[in-house]
Amino acid sequence: MRNRDIERELFIELINHQLKDHGVTYDDVKDNPQWYMEYKTTQEKEQKFIKHITETVVNTLGLDIKQAEKEAQWFILQWGLAVIPTEQTSPKKASKKKTSSKK
Numbered sequence: 001m002r003n004r005d006i007e008r009e010l011f012i013e014l015i016n017h018q019l020k021d022h023g024v025t026y027d028d029v030k031d032n033p034q035w036y037m038e039y040k041t042t043q044e045k046e047q048k049f050i051k052h053i054t055e056t057v058v059n060t061l062g063l064d065i066k067q068a069e070k071e072a073q074w075f076i077l078q079w080g081l082a083v084i085p086t087e088q089t090s091p092k093k094a095s096k097k098k099t100s101s102k103k
Contacts, residue, residue, distance in 0.1 A: 006060065006061070007061075010056065010057070010060050010061070012026045013056070014052075014053055014056065014075060014079075015029075015079065017049070017052060018041070018049050018079075018080070018081055019039060019081075021041075021045070022039050024039070036079055036080065036081055036082065037082050038082075039081045039082070040081060040082050040083070040084045041080075041081040041082070041083055041084065042083065042084055043083055043084075043086060046076065046080060046081070046083055049076075049080075050069075050072045050073070050076060053068075053071070053072035053075055053076075054068045054069050054071075054072045055068075057071050057072065
């Protein structure tokens with residue numbers, strides 16, 4: 001298998017991995033140029049996904065850990081799902097938001 005084919009398969013596997021919680025796959029989103037903004041993730045899940053990317057890149061492409069971490073950051077920058085801000089994921093903070101300051 002050519003290197004380009006391996007990289008494409010890896011790309012699709014990573015997209016599918018991050019979309020699995022949403023019940024969709026690469027084939028479902030590939031024609032939507034803004035798909036990665038329509039599906040959300042948490043900061044915790046994104047960190048786990050970065051670890052998954054790093055391990056997968058090391059095992060698939062044979063890069064060392066530092067190179068794989070850089071590849072993971074590039075992947076997240078280009079194709080990572082939108083991250084839900086922390087205050088939206090914490091019910092305690094959401095209930096305290098009723099404070100308003102009028103001047």
